[in-house]
Amino acid sequence: MYTLAIISQARKASSKIYAIIPYMGYARQDRQFLSGEVVTMSIVAKMLQAVGAKKVIVVDIHSKTALNHFKIPTVNVSAIPELAKYFKKLKIKKPFVVSPDTGGSSRAKKFASLLNTDFITLKKSRNRNTGKVQIQSSKVDVHGRDLIIIDDIISTGGSIIKATQFLKKQKCKRIFVACTHGLFVGDAERKIKKAGVSKIISTNTIPRSTSKVDMAGVIAKSI
Incomplete structure (x- = not known):
């Protein structure tokens, strides 16, 4: 309003x-x-x-x-190029990019391309009535690899938490999370880190402690 x-x-x-x-x-x-x-x-x-x-x-x-x-x-x-620039500065050795669902596959592909690495897409289902999320993928080869889960929005963190728990069982190394819009409803940020995520990075479209990527310049160029 x-x-x-x-x-x-x-x-x-x-x-x-x-x-x-x-x-x-x-x-x-x-x-x-x-x-x-x-x-x-x-x-x-x-x-x-x-x-x-x-x-x-x-x-x-x-x-x-x-x-x-x-x-x-x-x-x-798109915030993907700016997020990629940030992660390049972290100098993570051969990170593997992960999309938590098929809807974000093209996003993960673009992000991985900018980082000159590979990506995988997990299969996820969500109950529209309860909001409950389930990972339907059976197994992925991420053993010993650092991972970056990329998404557009993180609200309650349910999808990221489920994806993290699944990937940890696959014996991956560290897990980083990148998103454009970090809502982090309630104590979502704490729950995500408790699930095993090493670091969460978001843009400043929604100002948070995780907002490390500034979108002002990119938006200005689009006017």
């Missing part, structure tokens, strides 16, 4: 208003998953357009389908 009010007021001074929304949380509800659910993303898109936004800029939106609800230009900025 605050963003809508600012855009409405800004229209009095300019006809070209760009809405920069680094974390578009509503994108997780871009369609009806269960009967009776509201497609929140559709409503948000209509409101932003109604108050006068002429362009919307987001960072690593959860589902690109969400942008189809807009009738104005949209830009989806």
Whole structure:
């Protein structure tokens, strides 16, 4: 609502208003998953357009389908190159990139390519009613390797925790976690580290203690 009010007021001074929304949380509800659910993303898109936004800029939106609800230009900025730059500085020897689910496979592939390494994708299922996550992969060859689990959003940390527990059983070495949007609801960060993660890195789309990657410059270039 605050963003809508600012855009409405800004229209009095300019006809070209760009809405920069680094974390578009509503994108997780871009369609009806269960009967009776509201497609929140559709409503948000209509409101932003109604108050006068002429362009919307987001960072690593959860589902690109969400942008189809807009009738104005949209830009989806990727944080993957910036995250890769950060991890290169850590000088981890031959890290193996892991996507916690098939939906993030292309993200992991791009991240691994920038780090000049390989990647794997785990198979995951989530109960839409309970939110419970299960890793369906049976076995992966990560013995003795340092791993980087890459995801776009970490909320409760359920997927990351399950993936970490599974990978630890495969006798991997250290596990690092990288994400664009670190919500870390409740004590998610503590639970993730307790599961066996050595370090968590996120961008500053949501300011946290884990926010080591600045997206301001990349966003500025997209305007």
